[in-house]
Amino acid sequence: MTMTATQFMNGPVEHAGPVPATLVEALNPYWLAPVLAHVSGGKGIASVETLEVIRTVATKVRFAVRFEGEQATHQFCIKGLLDVDEGTARGGPTCVLEADFYNRLAPVLDLRVPPCVATVVDRKGQQAVTVMRDLIAQGASFCSALDPFTADDALASLTQLARLHARADLLADWIAPRAAQLARMTYVTPEVLQDLLDGPRGEGILPEVRNAARLVSAMRALAERDAARPQFLLHGDAHAGNLYRTLEGMGLIDWQLLQRGGWALDVAYHLNAVLPVDVAEAEERWLLGEYLGVMRGHGCTMPDPEEAWAQYREAVVYGYYLWAITRRVDPPIIETFVGRLGRAVMRHDSFALLGV
Incomplete structure (x- = not known):
């Protein structure tokens, strides 16, 4: 050879x-x-x-x-x-x-x-x-995709993500804006997406949030807004199954969705994927504030709390769309993530914020 x-x-x-x-x-x-x-x-x-x-x-x-x-x-x-x-x-x-x-x-x-x-x-x-x-x-142990994180767990993993986000100076042409690619993709048509959302993964999500055409429009609106914001180095798929634990702390694996984009794409997806719905609802604003503080400690210019909260609420759509179109993963994982992220879209009225 x-x-x-x-x-x-x-x-x-x-x-x-x-x-x-x-x-x-x-x-x-x-x-x-x-x-x-x-x-x-x-x-x-x-x-x-x-x-x-x-x-x-x-x-x-x-x-x-x-x-x-x-x-x-x-x-x-x-x-x-x-x-x-x-x-x-x-x-x-x-x-x-x-x-x-x-x-x-x-x-x-x-x-x-x-x-x-x-x-x-x-x-x-x-x-x-x-x-x-x-x-x-x-000596490391890998987290399961469905491991329910505590708020303290999420803070530890957010700290790792912040170290990644803070290195926007490493962005290069080969690192693409994945949100824009997802918004343009055609291999999952709105008709196929609607069939998926009408199945078990869509249970418990309001009909207006299970609406495939509206979700596609929201993803396109989010990609357009995100492209106009400061770009960061993102993981793109930071659910619990892509994390591991060592005595020194948490680490990140699976870099197949490495991308550039607004910080909120990673943060909103991460928190609402790893945290049970009730924990996310109770702790997400505090965790967002902690993340912003860590980023400022790295020397990054970040939006004020209200603007950051608005960007976070919009960005939940990224993770919801990513898992809504997913097919080659065990159904219980898909259903859990679509459920958590879909409820976050409902809770934050993300579609309305994006004007769709």
């Missing part, structure tokens, strides 16, 4: 070469050996042991490697679109985006993220896999 390698800013090694399409290919010692050559000192791989396979949209595999001439094993996690159908494989550009995050941004961010050792990127074919150290082997 022929690969060329590049290293950005003392970060992981990026390999330009064939990207495996199956789990068997990804754990083949002959494929792995050059990917991990800078870790092994150029040694071959004597054995590969699969420890855990987690299949969501992308596949994450924890595995242990023993290099030739060594007794000890090294534990890693590889993430990519492995053993997926053709429709899911079209999401390859998001894997390239995640690889670019680890290659170009993670090494210079004051942010708790998994230690990435290598990426393999096929830019022409728009596919990539990312190889990280195994956080579980290092």
